[in-house]
Amino acid sequence: MYKYDEYDQSIVDARVEEFRDQVQRRLAGQLTEDQFKPLRLMNGLYLQLHAYMLRVAVPYGTLNGRQMRLLAHIARTYDRGYGHFTTRQNIQYNWIKLADAPDILAELAKAEMHAIQTSGNCIRNISSDQFAGAAADEVTDPRPWAELLRQWSTFHPEFTYLPRKFKIAVIAADEDRAAMRLHDIGLQITRRDGILGARVFVGGGMGRTPMIAPEIRDFVPADQLLSYLEAALRVYNRYGRRDNIYKARIKILVHEIGADRYRDEVELEFAQVLTLGIDPPAAELARISAMFAPPAFDAVPSVPHELAAHDPDFAIWRTQNVSAHKQPGYAIVTVSLKPIGGIPGDASADQINVMADLAERYSHDELRVTHAQNIVLPHVREADLYAVWQALADAGLAEANLDLISDIIACPGLDYCSLANARSIPLAQKIATRFAPRQQDLGELKLKISGCINACGHHHAGHIGILGVDRKGTENYQLLLGGSGAEDVSLGKITGPGFDEDGIVDAIERVADRYVAERSEGERFLDTYRRIGMQPFKEAIYG
Amino acid sequence: MKILTGNDLATGDVIWWSGAAWSRHVEDAADVADQGEAIARAEEGARRVTGAYVIDATQTPDGPRPAHIKDRIRALGPTVRPDLTLKPADPAAGSWVI
Numbered sequence: 218m219y220k221y222d223e224y225d226q227s228i229v230d231a232r233v234e235e236f237r238d239q240v241q242r243r244l245a246g247q248l249t250e251d252q253f254k255p256l257r258l259m260n261g262l263y264l265q266l267h268a269y270m271l272r273v274a275v276p277y278g279t280l281n282g283r284q285m286r287l288l289a290h291i292a293r294t295y296d297r298g299y300g301h302f303t304t305r306q307n308i309q310y311n312w313i314k315l316a317d318a319p320d321i322l323a324e325l326a327k328a329e330m331h332a333i334q335t336s337g338n339c340i341r342n343i344s345s346d347q348f349a350g351a352a353a354d355e356v357t358d359p360r361p362w363a364e365l366l367r368q369w370s371t372f373h374p375e376f377t378y379l380p381r382k383f384k385i386a387v388i389a390a391d392e393d394r395a396a397m398r399l400h401d402i403g404l405q406i407t408r409r410d411g412i413l414g415a416r417v418f419v420g421g422g423m424g425r426t427p428m429i430a431p432e433i434r435d436f437v438p439a440d441q442l443l444s445y446l447e448a449a450l451r452v453y454n455r456y457g458r459r460d461n462i463y464k465a466r467i468k469i470l471v472h473e474i475g476a477d478r479y480r481d482e483v484e485l486e487f488a489q490v491l492t493l494g495i496d497p498p499a500a501e502l503a504r505i506s507a508m509f510a511p512p513a514f515d516a517v518p519s520v521p522h523e524l525a526a527h528d529p530d531f532a533i534w535r536t537q538n539v540s541a542h543k544q545p546g547y548a549i550v551t552v553s554l555k556p557i558g559g560i561p562g563d564a565s566a567d568q569i570n571v572m573a574d575l576a577e578r579y580s581h582d583e584l585r586v587t588h589a590q591n592i593v594l595p596h597v598r599e600a601d602l603y604a605v606w607q608a609l610a611d612a613g614l615a616e617a618n619l620d621l622i623s624d625i626i627a628c629p630g631l632d633y634c635s636l637a638n639a640r641s642i643p644l645a646q647k648i649a650t651r652f653a654p655r656q657q658d659l660g661e662l663k664l665k666i667s668g669c670i671n672a673c674g675h676h677h678a679g680h681i682g683i684l685g686v687d688r689k690g691t692e693n694y695q696l697l698l699g700g701s702g703a704e705d706v707s708l709g710k711i712t713g714p715g716f717d718e719d720g721i722v723d724a725i726e727r728v729a730d731r732y733v734a735e736r737s738e739g740e741r742f743l744d745t746y747r748r749i750g751m752q753p754f755k756e757a758i759y760g
Numbered sequence: 761m762k763i764l765t766g767n768d769l770a771t772g773d774v775i776w777w778s779g780a781a782w783s784r785h786v787e788d789a790a791d792v793a794d795q796g797e798a799i800a801r802a803e804e805g806a807r808r809v810t811g812a813y814v815i816d817a818t819q820t821p822d823g824p825r826p827a828h829i830k831d832r833i834r835a836l837g838p839t840v841r842p843d844l845t846l847k848p849a850d851p852a853a854g855s856w857v858i
Contacts, residue, residue, distance in 0.1 A: 244770060246807050264811055266834055268772035297844055312844075314771050560840055631830060632838040640833075642840045690828055 218281055218583065219364050219508045221329045228372065229326045232333060236260045237319035244316065259339075261332025262318050266635045269313040272335040273325060277345035277363040277387070278306035278586040285573035285584055287328045289566040295321050300569065301633075302554060302562045304626060304675055305384070306344050306586040307335055311633055333371060338379045340370035340450075344386045346394045347551075347585040350509060351595040353543040357413065359389035359406050361506040362442070365497065369443050376450050380457035381465040383450070384422070396588060396702030398430045399423055399678060401467045402449060406439075413439040419449055419479065420471030423672035427708045428468040431476040433483065441487075443496045448486035452479065512581035512596055517546035520599035531606050533657070534617035539602060542595075550580070550594040550605060551587070553616040553624060557653045558646050561627040562590035564614075571612040579605050588675075588702075589626055589663075591619070621656040622664050622729075623649035626675050630668030630685065631692070637668035639685025639692035640718075647722050652729065659729055662742045663701075678702035680743045681728065682709040683721060694721040698728065698754055699746045710751060712758055724758050731757035763789040763824050764796045765831065766803075766812030774834045775809060782808060785846065786835035787823030825856070832857045 243253040261272040296310040343363045350358040386397045389406035397403035403418040421430030437445045453467045540549040576584045585593035609615040630641030665679030676682035682697035693715040700709030736745045764777035775782040779790035796814035803809045816827040837845030847853040
């Protein structure tokens with residue numbers, strides 16, 4: 218894992234003291250709310266439906282046990298005993314007091330954490346593949362590149378006041394586990410003729426105008442990547458619209474001027490930026506990469522899967538929530554934060570501590586937060602899987618539902634969010650409860666719920682997506698089918714008129730039944746939808 | 761009726777203008793008629809509230825009920841965590857929201 222150097226630590230510490238002073242001045246009346254709001258947002262502090270909400274950054278979703286334990290401590294000491302893991306691989310707390318916020322940031326800083334780049338029109342926390350460093354299919358570990366981008370983007374003076382927020386994802390495998398092409402910039406680290414570099418996709422995003430990012434460059438050599446990204450951001454900063462918040466994201470710019478012209482503009486700027494020498498020397502890249510060296514894996518044999526058969530519940534979990542590791546004898550565990558009938562992404566302080574313990578004992582002290590609001594233990598010996606599962610089960614964390622219909626992404630919705638139009642969580646609870654008995658039969662089926670058009674719940678990318686809207690003061694839900702955030706990326710299409718809370722659950726049941734009736738052997742819901750199209754599902758839903 | 765709500769500047773708690781002070785309980789909210797904006801400005805200036813705004817509500821035997829579900833959720837707490845609402849012991853509290 219990356220370790221802060223003196224520069225990292227000093228800027229984070231300085232930021233804490235700066236914010237402490239700002240909070241004191243706000244409470245003393247020396248700053249108005251209009252003056253204070255942008256300052257608190259730059260430190261991840263929102264004013265939400267019930268209280269202040271603090272969003273803590275988890276750069277590229279990577280944590281160690283000590284950091285995870287600190288998150289539990291904050292939940293218990295400053296909040297109400299739990300935290301909510303988000304679709305940006307961060308964690309947020311819903312009940313923060315303004316006067317406590319500087320102390321929380323100070324505690325975070327001691328564990329090399331912060332809340333910078335979790336709000337505002339800057340380059341946000343860089344996201345990445347939760348299986349990075351463990352996945353059998355990756356070209357290289359993408360996290361050194363994500364860390365490089367973190368350092369480049371943090372307090373970048375030119376990109377602190379962009380037209381709108383800016384999200385970057387970095388992956389290094391053909392399988393996209395990070396919804397890479399639904400980001401403002403998506404990078405796929407790849408190798409060409411033995412040289413490391415990146416495919417660059419620009420102009421993706423969800424929100425009210427969902428777009429899949431087109432490929433803007435098929436290869437940028439790694440030693441020119443920062444220059445290229447600097448150019449890509451400069452073009453956006455220059456031409457991106459600032460007159461209309463709804464048209465200010467880079468996806469609108471790329472769409473309006475076209476990918477070809479955007480590409481040409483970036484190339485012109487790139488030629489200029491290259492002369493500035495902003496790319497780091499090889500030694501700096503090597504310094505960062507060394508901190509992401511693989512842990513000291515033991516030479517252990519693979520454990521045959523059949524050994525799980527002695528405990529059927531473990532066997533199901535082993536099949537559903539454990540993924541292949543690149544190191545023989547090891548496995549990747551995804552801890553579901555989606556108990557049937559529970560709140561997607563929420564974890565109590567006790568549960569967070571359990572996961573920290575398991576990381577330290579069984580996973581080389583590493584955890585990852587996934588954009589699907591789960592937690593990963595990336596380096597678990599296969600021989601330890603049963604012990605890990607038992608500990609998770611004791612903590613209520615052993616739901617065997619990864620990528621099944623109850624593994625629902627849901628934004629906080631109207632229960633917590635001041636922007637939301639409808640509640641997301643109760644719907645997720647009803648759907649999970651209704652479909653849990655048949656979820657294994659339904660197979661991979663990614664269901665995602667947003668409580669408003671801002672799409673924090675990624676509804677556009679759901680095999681089944683749900684969008685909550687306000688219809689004359691009452692909650693109403695639109696149904697979408699056919700989205701995907703994976704390497705087969707696509708945007709869901711609305712089926713037709715919306716439903717009330719019970720109606721949407723019934724509609725999904727009709728969709729599921731039609732899928733079961735129409736599917737070919739081994740065919741996922743998404744593949745059936747793509748093969749037969751929307752019409753049979755519309756007929757099933759609306760008659 | 762019109763009632764005035766906002767968040768306590770220091771704690772972030774949802775609060776309601778009772779006519780002379782702020783209360784965490786919507787049952788205490790007073791009808792501010794056309795005075796809401798002026799009260800909000802004065803109270804924000806005194807640093808007792810932030811983000812204050814006026815909403816429509818209906819007077820009921822149990823007190824004012826905000827017209828919009830968003831403000832009813834603000835008044836009670838998250839519907840999915842009854843234990844964290846202002847009425848954790850009242851199983852019927854959620855139906856007041858919906």
